[in-house]
Amino acid sequence: xxxxxxxxxxxxxxxxxxxxxxxxxxxxxxxxxxxxxxxxxxxxxxxxxxxxxxxxxxxxxxxxxxxxxxxxxxxxxxxxxxxxxxxxxxxxxxxxxxxxxxxxxxxxxxxxxxxxxxxxxxxxxxxxxxxxxxxxxxxxxxxxxxxxxxxxxxxxxxxxxxxxxxxxxxxxxxxxxxxxxxxxxxxxxxxxxxxxxxxxxxxxxxxxxxxxxxxxxxxxxxxxxxxxxxxxxxxxxxxxxxxxxxxxxxxxxxxx
Numbered sequence: 001x002x003x004x005x006x007x008x009x010x011x012x013x014x015x016x017x018x019x020x021x022x023x024x025x026x027x028x029x030x031x032x033x034x035x036x037x038x039x040x041x042x043x044x045x046x047x048x049x050x051x052x053x054x055x056x057x058x059x060x061x062x063x064x065x066x067x068x069x070x071x072x073x074x075x076x077x078x079x080x081x082x083x084x085x086x087x088x089x090x091x092x093x094x095x096x097x098x099x100x101x102x103x104x105x106x107x108x109x110x111x112x113x114x115x116x117x118x119x120x121x122x123x124x125x126x127x128x129x130x131x132x133x134x135x136x137x138x139x140x141x142x143x144x145x146x147x148x149x150x151x152x153x154x155x156x157x158x159x160x161x162x163x164x165x166x167x168x169x170x171x172x173x174x175x176x177x178x179x180x181x182x183x184x185x186x187x188x189x190x191x192x193x194x195x196x197x198x199x200x201x202x203x204x205x206x207x208x209x210x211x212x213x214x215x216x217x218x219x220x221x222x223x224x225x226x227x228x229x230x231x232x233x234x235x236x237x238x239x240x241x242x243x244x245x246x247x248x249x250x251x252x253x254x255x256x
Contacts, residue, residue, distance in 0.1 A: 010036040078109060089115045098124050105129045117155075173215075187227070196220045202244075206232065217241045 010016075013033060020029050081100040088095035098121055104111060110130040117137045125145040132150055137157040144164040153173040163183045173193040180200045187207040197216045207227035218240035222233060237243070 007036075007039055074107070078104060078107065085114060085116070088119070089117075092118055092120060094120050097121060101126060101129075177216075201225055211235075 010033060013030075016029060016033050020026055081104050084096045084100040085104075088097055097116060097119055101111065101114070101116070101121070102125055105126050105128075110132075111126070111134060112130055112132045113134060114131065115135040116139050117135045119139045121139055121141045121144065123143045123145075124141055126149055127145055127147050129146065129149045131154055132152045133154060134151065135155045136151075136159045137155045138159065140160045141164060142160050142162045144161065146169055147165050147167045148169065149166075150170045151174045152170050154171075154175070156171075156174055156176045156179050158178040158180075159176075160180045161184050162180050164181075164185070166181075166184050166189055167187045168189065169186070170190045171192075171194040172190055175195045176199050177195050178198040179196075181204045182200050182202045183204065185205040186209050187205055188209065190210045192210055192213045193215050195216045196214060197218045197220060199217075199220045201220060201222050203224045203226060205226045206229065209229060209232075211229060211232050216239075217236045220236065220241045221244045222228075222236050222241045223243040225233065
């Protein structure tokens with residue numbers, strides 16, 4: 001709020017003129033004296049003081065309305081984010097879905113049943129996201145951050161999770177048929193009831209995964225898996241998993 005200070009009454013013109021030693025300064029002194037009287041008159045005008053109070057009051061009202069409508073603004077933002085996600089279903093590319101999904105998840109909105117099949121979502125950050133029964137089939141989520149996310153009963157067929165952070169993720173009952181988990185970190189992930197048939201686990205980190213009740217690992221590639229729990233590799237091979245080492249072309253040397 002502005003501090004309203006009442007100015008003192010300026011001296012009479014005769015007194016001011018007597019104080020002016022040089023005649024050539026009189027026009028400037030007269031102009032300054034005139035503005036002093038105008039400032040004096042305005043500073044003592046109660047109406048202006050009332051206007052100051054009204055200005056402060058209007059700011060207060062604006063602040064109250066801003067906070068009272070914050071809930072509606074959040075709902076509107078969520079509605080727009082869902083529009084971006086839903087209108088892009090079945091389409092390739094990102095289509096703004098990375099930002100929309102991250103915004104919804106940051107506000108702790110459950111993403112249960114979200115359909116981003118075939119989408120390009122490389123590097124998406126959905127830590128602790130609730131993705132139960134979500135459809136990520138054929139989606140490209142390389143380098144994605146999904147630590148502590150819940151993919152229970154999700155459709156993840158042929159999804160590309162290369163080099164992703166899947167630590168402490170729940171894949172209970174999820175369908176990972178043909179998914180690419182090359183180099184991904186699945187430390188402490190729960191694979192109970194998960195279908196990993198034809199999945200590529202090359203160089204994946206399996207430290208402390210819950211694997212004893214995996215539903216299917218037939219034809220899954222477990223070559224180079226890191227930190228595999230004791231007994232996992234032997235069990236997986238018996239269940240039809242494979243250790244396919246990438247073939248390297250033999251080097252040929254030209255004649256000197």
